[in-house]
Amino acid sequence: MSSSEAAFTGPGILLVLDGWGHADASDDNALTLAHTPVLDELVAGPSSTLAQASGEAVGLLPGTVGNSEIGHMVIGAGRPLPYDSLLVQQHIDSGELRDNPRLTALLDTLAAQGGALHLVGLCSDGQIHAHVGHLSELLAAAAARQVPRVWIHAITDGRDVADGTAGTYLAQVAALAETAGTGRIASVVGRGYAMDKAGNLDLTDRAVHLVADGAGVEVDTAAEAVDASERGDEWVSPSTLRDASVRIADGDGLVWFNFRSDRIQQLADRLLDHLAVTGRVVDTLSLAQYDTRADIPALVQRADASGGLADELTAAGVRTVHIAEAEKFEHVTYYINGRDATARDGEEHVRITGDGKPNYITRPRMNLDRVTAAVVEAAARPEVDLVVANLANIDVVGHTGDLAATVTACEATDAAVGRILAAAGDSRRWVLAVGDHGNAERMAKRAPDGTVRPYGGHTTNPVPLVIVPPTADTPTPVLSETATLADVAPTVLHLLGHKPGSAMTGRPLL
Numbered sequence: 001m002s003s004s005e006a007a008f009t010g011p012g013i014l015l016v017l018d019g020w021g022h023a024d025a026s027d028d029n030a031l032t033l034a035h036t037p038v039l040d041e042l043v044a045g046p047s048s049t050l051a052q053a054s055g056e057a058v059g060l061l062p063g064t065v066g067n068s069e070i071g072h073m074v075i076g077a078g079r080p081l082p083y084d085s086l087l088v089q090q091h092i093d094s095g096e097l098r099d100n101p102r103l104t105a106l107l108d109t110l111a112a113q114g115g116a117l118h119l120v121g122l123c124s125d126g127q128i129h130a131h132v133g134h135l136s137e138l139l140a141a142a143a144a145r146q147v148p149r150v151w152i153h154a155i156t157d158g159r160d161v162a163d164g165t166a167g168t169y170l171a172q173v174a175a176l177a178e179t180a181g182t183g184r185i186a187s188v189v190g191r192g193y194a195m196d197k198a199g200n201l202d203l204t205d206r207a208v209h210l211v212a213d214g215a216g217v218e219v220d221t222a223a224e225a226v227d228a229s230e231r232g233d234e235w236v237s238p239s240t241l242r243d244a245s246v247r248i249a250d251g252d253g254l255v256w257f258n259f260r261s262d263r264i265q266q267l268a269d270r271l272l273d274h275l276a277v278t279g280r281v282v283d284t285l286s287l288a289q290y291d292t293r294a295d296i297p298a299l300v301q302r303a304d305a306s307g308g309l310a311d312e313l314t315a316a317g318v319r320t321v322h323i324a325e326a327e328k329f330e331h332v333t334y335y336i337n338g339r340d341a342t343a344r345d346g347e348e349h350v351r352i353t354g355d356g357k358p359n360y361i362t363r364p365r366m367n368l369d370r371v372t373a374a375v376v377e378a379a380a381r382p383e384v385d386l387v388v389a390n391l392a393n394i395d396v397v398g399h400t401g402d403l404a405a406t407v408t409a410c411e412a413t414d415a416a417v418g419r420i421l422a423a424a425g426d427s428r429r430w431v432l433a434v435g436d437h438g439n440a441e442r443m444a445k446r447a448p449d450g451t452v453r454p455y456g457g458h459t460t461n462p463v464p465l466v467i468v469p470p471t472a473d474t475p476t477p478v479l480s481e482t483a484t485l486a487d488v489a490p491t492v493l494h495l496l497g498h499k500p501g502s503a504m505t506g507r508p509l510l
């Protein structure tokens with residue numbers, strides 16, 4: 001029987017196991033160290049393949065690690081989408097960024113009126129939220145337009161890159177400024193403060209007052225600020241350089257150089273509010289488009305992500321329930337639907353919330369039991385055609401860089417998948433389980449200084465993709481050996497009995 005004859009159609013569950021990457025067993029592979037009988041059986045079966053989830057396959061620069069935004073967008077779009085980091089790099093390579101009329105207008109005004117330029121963003125080459133190369137280009141543009149003073153407000157990383165590397169990146173930033181002939185680090189703060197996205201405004205406001213008012217611990221060097229942190233690079237205390245202590249003045253300019261919005265938008269909105277309340281008019285631009293309340297003009301526009309799974313399912317009248325806990329809720333709603341937050345007709349969104357400031361090392365199960373219960377409940381409703389869910393633990397706990405906690409997260413996820421498979425069997429649903437990018441299969445990395453350090457960031461590894469038939473006696477489909485995340489939406493449509501959307505370039509895997 002050919003694989004197409006073996007295909008079955010009907011209701012199903014699309015399950016994204018966040019950060020579920022594939023790599024050979026090793027002593028830093030949390031997924032192979034963990035006892036995961038359910039996942040092991042799934043990936044060992046014939047209805048299993050590996051999908052590319054990084055680099056060009058999904059719309060990133062070659063060799064770039066995947067991330068949750070592009071992962072979910074491509075899963076939904078059924079085609080690779082040029083991601084913001086790729087678009088920014090293309091604008092740099094073509095010279096368009098440096099000549100961008102919004103940028104040159106701002107720089108020329110600052111040069112003519114003697115205003116300072118403030119550049120705010122994450123200083124690493126993690127390529128998830130930002131890249132120091134983009135900062136370098138903005139410094140060169142400011143130098144070319146003779147902006148008199150350029151201040152860098154550096155956010156330290158330690159999450160998308162190995163912890164303990166912030167000092168190296170800040171030295172690199174200083175060297176880039178030297179090469180460009182302009183720019184000095186005015187302040188340093190860890191991303192735990194500056195890039196909170198959970199509404200912890202007490203953290204955000206520390207960064208607001210640092211950047212806007214120069215309020216922070218006084219240090220002589222950026223390295224001193226980093227070295228003083230007792231909780232790693234993510235939690236470098238808001239620090240201001242003694243000989244470069246600045247506040248943002250009326251008439252200054254501000255450019256945000258993170259290309260990804262989700263973790264900078266809270267700070268951007270809060271800072272702009274603070275400047276307005278304190279009577280400072282500051283022209284502001286962002287490198288890529290942000291989802292801020294404030295309308296911040298962007299230097300690089302987003303790619304169109306329409307025509308994906310959500311649009312096809314709505315047109316076909318398919319009823320869906322989208323479920324995730326807070327950390328990944330936007331990913332299974334906004335991003336998977338093509339950066340569109342509106343629930344379509346026939347679409348329900350379920351956001352599972354828990355503690356405000358969870359500690360993922362001590363609570364690696366997170367809110368998994370409640371997410372699983374919501375999936376089981378939705379699966380039992382006959383009117384629901386498709387359940388779309390994200391299990392966050394493997395990725396979110398993986399980001400702590402704590403191997404033991406991540407092993408526990410993998411084991412908890414394994415048990416949850418077991419419960420979901422049982423519920424799928426009861427309701428005669430197929431299940432398609434897939435990772436959105438790698439993370440937990442690699443928990444150590446060589447840092448720029450040559451040392452091997454705990455690593456909680458993402459990887460370029462492929463991700464497992466498995467399909468479980470609706471009943472034990474349904475013929476087991478054999479999946480295509482080559483796959484990418486772009487094949488998920490066409491495969492889901494196929495399993496629901498529909499054709500791939502006309503905007504999709506991926507193909508059904510069975």
Ligand SMILES: O=C(O)[C@H](O)COP(=O)(O)O
Nearest residue numbers: 067068069128160263395
């Ligand atoms: O913002 C984060 O938590 C990480 O930098 C990236 O993780 P995500 O792409 O899985 O959200």
Ligand SMILES: [Mn+2]
Nearest residue numbers: 018019068436
């Ligand atoms: Mn993810």
Ligand SMILES: [Mn+2]
Nearest residue numbers: 068395396399
């Ligand atoms: Mn992640």
